[in-house]
Amino acid sequence: MNRTINIGLFGFGTVGQGVYRVIEQSKNAHARICKICVRNINKPRTIELPAGVLTDRVEDILDNPDINLVVEVVDDANAAYRIVTSALKRRIPIVSGSKAMIAPNLPELIELQEKYDTALLYDASSCGSIPVIRNLEEYYDNDLLLEVKGILNGSSNYILSRVFDHNDDYGSALAMAQKLGFAESDPTFDISGLDSLFKLVIITIHALGVYVAPDDIFTYGISTIHNADIRYAREKGMKIKLVAQVVKVSDSKFTMFVMPEFVSPSRYIYSVDNEYNGVVIRGECYDRQFMFGKGAGGLPTASSILSDIMARRYNYRYEYKKRKYIDRPTYTTDVGLRVYIHFESTDITTQLPLVKIHEIYRSEDNGSYIIADINLSDLIANKEIISAPDVFIANIPRFFLDRDD
């Protein structure tokens, strides 16, 4: 089907302008941007736009009969929700990159796509230019899949790379990341692991066909990492990275979480540095696939949105095939983990239900740490204690699944 795609674009920030540029560059896209809806129409812009393209009236796009595809790249999740649901209810297919809006609302968004027989595509919402969603939905459309694990947030990864590869301290690394614009609108969104969490939720429904609400998933960021933790990792020849993972722990169960992890040089993700993202897809028969690329930035994200736009020329939509699978695995947090816990004033050893302490180190100057076994559900139950500024937790991965990705 070769009709031209007439696009109504919401948002004209870094990504929106990237989309505009990418479509201009792509002679064969057979797509054009008819209208661009922005909050402040009078704001000065670097890109010269034809007269009448800019508007601040949502209806100019949603009620425009010429427009057959909406692209939404606004920065405000609530606005994105209103735009996406309105478009779907008008049976207008829509491409969105808003993970913060999609992840919490996926069940409703899937229902709306079915009810109004239209499509919502969002490959750009996870790992920018890396085609994770599309491949999980289409290519890994079978039940051989065992695990998806990766570095999904470029901003926190950039900070940790500065710390481990350039010996910056955490504070100046964070400042540098913000200066270079690698952070999302709110840096805590990246550093707290929330950004990775939302991506993981979206990935999981395409990986295993199961939706787990963000609130039900253990998420622990890097904001409380201490120099002592960095020193400890270095001494072991490891890096600490913020890792998101969904893993089948048995034929019928899977778990998922976002937390810092000790990564040894033998793992693929060890070499995923700076603002890059890297995803390992592991399955029976094909073992491990590693995908690596730019996870953020205006143009990489825009190129991913272009892929979704062009897929619409062939009426592509997610079938959410795996949701129809027989005996899909169920989500569990009853999983034993081995973790490193740094602490100072908070006495972790008495306040956490540890299964077993393997190592303990106490120091007045450096702070103390333990290597201990704990159940994932107990980490969730005690989130407040482990969120104290003197505490830092990192996963030691070889424990609950013996693997070397």
Add this chain to the structure above:
Amino acid sequence: MNRTINIGLFGFGTVGQGVYRVIEQSKNAHARICKICVRNINKPRTIELPAGVLTDRVEDILDNPDINLVVEVVDDANAAYRIVTSALKRRIPIVSGSKAMIAPNLPELIELQEKYDTALLYDASSCGSIPVIRNLEEYYDNDLLLEVKGILNGSSNYILSRVFDHNDDYGSALAMAQKLGFAESDPTFDISGLDSLFKLVIITIHALGVYVAPDDIFTYGISTIHNADIRYAREKGMKIKLVAQVVKVSDSKFTMFVMPEFVSPSRYIYSVDNEYNGVVIRGECYDRQFMFGKGAGGLPTASSILSDIMARRYNYRYEYKKRKYIDRPTYTTDVGLRVYIHFESTDITTQLPLVKIHEIYRSEDNGSYIIADINLSDLIANKEIISAPDVFIANIPRFFLDRDD
């Protein structure tokens, strides 16, 4: 569309048995193997098959009205050609992994798909479990793509890894590769670069929409590599890898070739070792995507074939979209390369039309080498001279495009 896929399978070697196992394991494939056609029906087999499944009569599959998908994994390219063309002419969709059959016959195979309105899928033909073809066709369905470059042959890569990482000499590394079954039926097929060439031809039509016949592409293998070359690369802190690449050299032109290349540690493919494959997809806006995985072996290849089988449940077929692009780039061999040439008795300096010699080293014991500029078309024209057993050529990549993939 949820009909069951009833498969007629041709070939029951390593891959064929892998396909059988993978489909058995994949509860949600909704696919079953009805018939398996083999050359020798009486050959003893490790897998227990239900009575009546095995046959040696092609018609039992091609004339069987119950069968709605043919999967072809026979080892003989001529037999594969007969099976695939017969299936297409009967409008039976077919999945094939036979790069040696597909690459030389692609134009005819595309024509047959259009004429008989049916599908031929062959993702397994390139890089086993890495979804290169599908991503180039669907996800990189735009003209931002600038380059596809990679290690496409696991067997030759295994040999070179043994040589560079384990200090084996070439001969014992080759023997080891054959012993472990990493080699295709004929090892020269891998070592000569032919296997990589066929994959590159298939990749190129999905990358740029242009078909180039294998005979028109410079292909140089690793069979004449000398210890001196290995020593030289090591001294420079580099590895020599057999690299296949298709690269846009201008807006309107692209080139492609398969030859050994000096790879520095800063390149993604430097770390692609042993039997693994790695592909770098470079484009405007998204920069570089790196895909890494198992390129060969029964089960990885079978998992890729399973992806094609399941795609047929949704009537997926290649649209060869980029063939319809306006102003597709044209193939050129008029490209300057900088190469390393090892030689002993053959006096390369007088026999090749070198543009410029940058370095020359002469030795009675180690053999001699030059670093020189030469036009790709002149390498093709002088293939006989550079194929002498005392000669070895490797590309020095930074020259004709300044990049660090």
